[in-house]
């Protein structure tokens with residue numbers, strides 16, 4: 001269904017969790033995969049810019065909006081495509097709400113995504129930035145990604161290696177070649193969670209890292225932890241009018257980290273890949289002088305989490321990015337570390 005109604009009805013703010021973003025040229029809502037592919041083909045053939053949106057929870061859209069075609073994915077479906085005594089492979093349509101699927105998996109006794117409870121958005125968006133939280137990421141359970149390739153005009157079944165998953169990244173991020181149509185997840189059939197890897201979650205559960213807990217308990221505990229940080233969507237709570245974490249955790253070389261601690265003293269960190277060091281962006285932001293609640297014009301750092309930049313109801317994308325720049329520059333001046341945005345910026349820049 002294509003909507004070319006007056007501009008007010010095409011404001012992209014209505015499609016984003018930040019509730020920010022100007023008008024679209026047209027908005028097409030696809031309720032099945034065939035319709036979605038047809039819309040992408042039409043835009044490609046007409047040479048018109050295309051923006052794919054699902055839950056709108058990881059995009060920052062400029063106040064001028066997006067002059068091209070916006071395709072909103074509402075294709076749904078969850079189907080078991082293979083099963084054995086110990087495993088199940090489930091195909092999830094790209095527009096299926098992610099947390100609905102997680103809740104369903106937990107109820108069915110399918111283990112592997114329970115710690116990703118409460119993440120907003122759609123299932124097909126999870127491979128885009130290799131969604132992760134509380135020690136799990138979708139790269140651990142994705143068996144294949146089904147995608148329509150706009151360049152070769154074919155549908156592909158992509159292996160995890162072809163998806164090139166990294167920390168909050170994949171071949172799909174900042175790349176409009178592919179429309180993800182469905183994702184296959186390989187989950188284990190058991191009533192226990194995968195081993196709890198995240199220290200804060202283990203503490204909250206009263207278990208050791210590496211222990212396993214009933215699936216329901218893992219889900220409930222993650223949801224409780226997330227809600228306390230404003231990381232579960234709640235229309236009444238403006239601390240959740242965000243994109244979740246605005247910045248990724250910076251990854252620096254071991255040599256740079258040694259220099260930093262020599263100059264600034266001990267700071268929290270985790271080992272990264274290949275000898276690198278990951279530093280919590282929230283710690284850097286707070287210690288650069290930006291506490292929770294630090295505000296700009298109609299926008300502010302969440303009162304519950306330093307990494308979430310929020311719209312307080314009267315904000316604009318320009319004001320949000322101004323706040324983000326102030327924070328980024330402050331962290332750079334204090335620590336010499338560059339913060340990078342986690343969401344995809346559309347028709348705007350940091």
Ligand SMILES: Cc1cc2nc3c(=O)[nH]c(=O)nc-3n(C[C@H](O)[C@H](O)[C@H](O)COP(=O)(O)OP(=O)(O)OC[C@H]3O[C@@H](n4cnc5c(N)ncnc54)[C@H](O)[C@@H]3O)c2cc1C
Pocket residue numbers: 017051052053054055056057058059073094119120121122123124125126128129130131132133172174178179180181230231232233240242243244245344
């Ligand atoms: C309160 C809150 C908490 C969050 N917590 C987390 C967290 O713990 N961990 C985490 O990793 N993220 C988190 N996020 C970020 C976000 O929820 C995830 O990245 C989510 O997967 C985005 O899904 P979406 O459907 O909203 O994507 P959208 O915002 O609609 O799209 C994001 C990007 O993916 C592209 N895209 C979306 N679907 C497709 C598709 N089918 N094919 C091709 N491209 C597509 C879009 O074009 C856009 O570039 C959080 C966000 C919020 C608001």
